[in-house]
Amino acid sequence: MANPDLSFVRAEMAGVQPPPRSERGLGSWLRTNLFATPVDAALSALAILFLAWFLPPAINWLFVNAVWTGPDRTVCSTVAQGGIQPDGWSGACWAFVNAKFQQFLYGRYPFGERWRVDLTAVLFVALLVPLLIPRVPHKRLNALLFFVAFPVVAFFLLVGGSFNLSFVETPLWGGLLVTLVLSFVGIAVSLPLGILLALGRRSNLPVIRLLSIIFIETIRGVPLVTVLFMASVMLPLFLPPGVTFDKLLRALIGVALFETAYLAEVIRGGLQAIPKGQFEGADSLGLSYWQKMRLIILPQALKLVIPGIVNSFISLFKDTSLVYIIGMFDLLGIVRQNFSDATWASPQTPATGLIFAGFVFWIFCFSMSRYSIFMENRLDTGHKR
Known part of the structure; x- marks a missing residue:
């Protein structure tokens, strides 16, 4: 019997091939996560429109027109570029947080x-x-x-x-x-x-x-x-x-x-x-x-x-x-207590103080959540998908 022709048989393992171009890059991620179905596309579009409407004024209030330093509430009614806003909402009053920061950390500790x-x-x-x-x-x-x-x-x-x-x-x-x-x-x-x-x-x-x-x-x-x-x-x-x-x-x-x-x-x-x-x-x-x-x-x-x-x-x-x-x-209690300080009583003070307290709580809670996910993945001994 003649020797069979084995030229079509692979002699070594095939190397790792890159995924198709359609499955790589930002376009693939957007199609998979944001625009996979018509409903997903509609919801993603609404979310993008909401962010486009909400983020610019929020960034402007939080950072651009915010007041970072000052001795009292009068600085929080002045726009960073100058001028007084009629409604008093020129920007976030981070000067209040800066002035009370030590108290926010220690309370009345000597x-x-x-x-x-x-x-x-x-x-x-x-x-x-x-x-x-x-x-x-x-x-x-x-x-x-x-x-x-x-x-x-x-x-x-x-x-x-x-x-x-x-x-x-x-x-x-x-x-x-x-x-x-x-x-x-x-x-x-x-x-x-x-x-x-x-x-x-x-x-x-x-x-x-x-x-x-x-x-x-x-x-x-x-x-x-x-x-x-x-x-x-x-x-x-x-x-x-x-x-x-x-x-x-x-x-x-x-x-x-x-x-x-x-x-x-x-x-x-x-x-x-x-x-x-x-x-x-x-x-x-x-x-x-x-x-x-x-x-x-x-x-x-x-x-x-x-x-x-x-x-x-x-x-x-x-x-x-x-x-x-x-x-x-x-x-949160010490932040709320300082709202009654006449030196810093202004429309911006409560919102700025609560945003600061909420951000601190978020940092700690988010850190605990991410570490939880890390430990779950590390201790996961089940079947991998």
């Missing part, structure tokens, strides 16, 4: 002691950043320093009263300092308590399960304002005479307990999503209950509910503004 807040912030960032970067080693030591040692150091730095540091009472705290303190303590306390409550609600012990259900459903059935009001106003009425708690401490307890109930339900959803075979496999290995949860079940459950957990953290960060109800001034 000026000569603000280095303690700055040092606390530096320690916070120095411990948090390595903890968030997966490749940085010694995660256990880092977590121990961040969640155990740092709160103690921060307490003595911010409150004072020892180590030759003057005492600073919490009513003087305010601005971004209060927002971050409430958020950090709320997140650090609510996550482990939420895990325990979620496990308690799924427990086989009737008493533990009933107590967990009562706590979760009671807290979830009332708004945070009610919890803060009870912690700040009603709780002292039930304490023995002469016994009292700091108002900030009461707010911290109320925020942490409120967030714990919501996180417990988020984590319980993750536990219910774990296949029964994972529990049975852990039992077949002879693992104890806590070994099973710590090594097998909880790592999978927490990975599944990362979006829900981060969403709860973002909600907590924004809800800290409700402490304004009980006479505490977080970032």
